[in-house]
Amino acid sequence: MTDVNLGAAASAPDGLLDAFWAYETALMANDLAELDRLFAAGDDTLRGDAGGILYGHDAISTFRKGRGGALKRTIVSVVVREIDEDAAVVVAVTAPVTGGRGQQTQLWRRIDGDWAVEVAHVSLPAPAVNATVWRTVGTPLVAGAEAPELASQTVAVKDLFDVAGFAVGAGVPAYLAEAPLATAHAPAVAALLATGADIAGIARTDEFAYSIAGRNPHYGTPPNGAVVGGIPGGSSSGPASAVALGQASIGLGTDTGGSLRVPASYQGLWGLRTTHGAVSVEGLLPLAPSFDTVGWLTRDAWVMRAAATASLDLSRQVLPPSARFAVAGALTAQSTAGVSSAFEAAIETLAADGLIDDLADVDLGHIDDLFETFRVVQAAEAWATHGEWIVAHPGALGDDIAARFAWASTISAEAEARARVALAAARLSIEDALDGRTLLLPAASSVAPSATASPETIESTRASTLRLTCIAGLTGRPGLSVPALTVDGAPVGLCVVAPRYGDLGAVITGAKFHSALVPQAD
């Protein structure tokens, strides 16, 4: 019944169409063994879709095991282009039951007598909007002013900021259902609009922004735009994925413990956490006010610089003392071997290029203690912010974040008080050790873990990364993740933690580093 176009050859190689239909039957039945059999063994086999390309039979097999079956569909038409009696390309138009049309292009080869797919390229119809990335999108949602600085730039606003006419959902459906419509834009939103950017839409966050993973049990996990199958990083996950996917040019987010730097690192973006207090948090749903900051994610350094310039009080900005940098060996050692060596190689390159001429290896104190101080104060404030609502809405949160808040609820007033004393001391001791230097460190302890990684792996990655990222939180310093490192093809950020109010200085420094470290495209 399906139209088969055989072209001038007027025939298909013997057995090919049987194999093609066997594959289709197995796909619809999610017969994993049969699908494995019908994809060629070995590392030369590949399969690509909108999420990226998987290389090798086993990676494809693992992907199939995880997805729980393909979208149900019918085949509308089939084209066979015979190359020889043992090779052909088959192009099929598919009709998913959910509407629209897809395309599937396969290179079939007969290997030891059996037909198998060696190359597959699968396209599905695009949804109206990727609901894992976005909550609401307009064309634009809010038009920017006629201003040149950010003209034609589009902003994905993390679902924590007031956008006039819309409620704040904070990644929690039950919270969104009760939230009032904002009557004015948050100043951080208004600043971008005033300089010409359009608001494209409201993008996803981890629940109440209390995570750095980027997973949301209600709306799903946004795709990582750089690592096939990787978690996006959070909690500014939606804005980060929107920018990495080319669906916005600026992500407006927040960073309490790493929520801009981590998704930037995982997806190869520029990500700036600004100096604590440098950008107004009015109209922003807080998490832990002692650490909450506003910032941006971009693909291009100049867009980051323009967004920061539009939003910061320039009269308070200081340029960091030129070329006085620090690393902290004990911090870097929190990273995986791959990240550590990529970071150290980058520092060597920057030194060799004369971009770092004064580098100190500093001791910031006991890393575990610093992190514990950060996380106790953060948790106490998070519970103070959201505890009442959470108690009133049992079951509203997914298990992971519910457990985190449950732990936060157990922090005694005395423990909190002790941690606040330790925090004040840590600020002084870290700044004393840094002596006005700009700290350089990896933006995350690893590349993006796989979305199918074990809970243990995700948790240990989180614990290591937060030890790196909490230094900016503890000191109130700005932190810029520069997309300058790669480990086995996956991005990692080089983090520039400048002195307070050195935000623009960090962007200028980061751009110089990037030019030196990343070979420019032609």
Next chain:
Amino acid sequence: MTDVNLGAAASAPDGLLDAFWAYETALMANDLAELDRLFAAGDDTLRGDAGGILYGHDAISTFRKGRGGALKRTIVSVVVREIDEDAAVVVAVTAPVTGGRGQQTQLWRRIDGDWAVEVAHVSLPAPAVNATVWRTVGTPLVAGAEAPELASQTVAVKDLFDVAGFAVGAGVPAYLAEAPLATAHAPAVAALLATGADIAGIARTDEFAYSIAGRNPHYGTPPNGAVVGGIPGGSSSGPASAVALGQASIGLGTDTGGSLRVPASYQGLWGLRTTHGAVSVEGLLPLAPSFDTVGWLTRDAWVMRAAATASLDLSRQVLPPSARFAVAGALTAQSTAGVSSAFEAAIETLAADGLIDDLADVDLGHIDDLFETFRVVQAAEAWATHGEWIVAHPGALGDDIAARFAWASTISAEAEARARVALAAARLSIEDALDGRTLLLPAASSVAPSATASPETIESTRASTLRLTCIAGLTGRPGLSVPALTVDGAPVGLCVVAPRYGDLGAVITGAKFHSALVPQAD
């Protein structure tokens, strides 16, 4: 510099990579002659992307001429899978300058010594939202009630209906800029929400809905989900494309002169224009109140039936006298030869199957006069509705619709009065001729014209189609376009024009016809 993965073969066929890079250079330079040379001659060559597959070297060449160059990009990685010394598949990951990643899979063959592409499959990163189809999208934009009838269905609302919290834009940016936010949903919107459907978003329309083409000079032409490169049909263009593309399951639209039936016909959808007056037009921006009606577009008959049942006052519905049908030869003859013969063959099949046992060929009067009556009253009312705003906003409309309104502005009170008398007479004479029968006719005079068709072709198609569609307008009858005909693979609707308040009867009849005419998928 670009990573080239040659797999186990460890080499690429001689000259292949040079041809690949020559193609890339030509693509970036939009060197049409070189691109033509590097695609294999003849009908076996094909190229597919999200818009569908183009078959044959010449169709691909014509497409390239019309697009004005490809999106600028760099190549991130290249995989070559050699088949023999004269054939290889090349898979490239592309990085468009606008962000995200694409994939391009090509079958290259050496023909008479020269390498050329025989099969190409191109994927670009999806935009956040297709702005030709949608104005604003949510996940959902407005959540429906907990009700079973339309649970899990999603609605694309034509940008003429009030959705609380949003303005009506009517396809005209200057109008949108001044429009107030609606404070309540239009009843037609509320009815779908009340029965469980979610509002997915607000979708595009032709300017002030005064067209059946589906082109909008401000926001672009939505893609036709069924005909590669075809116009979508309008004025409910955005809802129609959203449904055809699988981005919504129900399009809520309006039909004054064919604005639901024509896009349904062009894109293979169910499209119902309801009885004039049967669904409230409160909260709907009018065009010509004597003819304006509300209705829906769906992919499935049962969804149409559910939407209609949710929205119509069932106590007023009548079932048409069973199996008493009419055709009007003079109307059918307005269609192209392909459409006429597909229509006539369908009527024969339905008669042979016993679904039509009483068929009369009726004379409805002079077709050109009927159409003239319709278009003069429509134009007078359209000017009465929008003339003042248009005069106050010179340049706000594109040339085509501006010219149509300019003509409408010239209709004298006397001409309008004469046309209204003729309209009253036409209603009586048509109903007299039909004698309670359900009229069957093609839903459009042709398949969807190409978006690159000449203005003359578009205009002559419009003139013929409106002669068919105006009969429902003149009589206030409902008209259902049933996706039951095809001409050379392109869809055409079979239109069921039931007596007034026979809306649900038309859907029931249409579903029976569809089952008889369209072989069901397995």
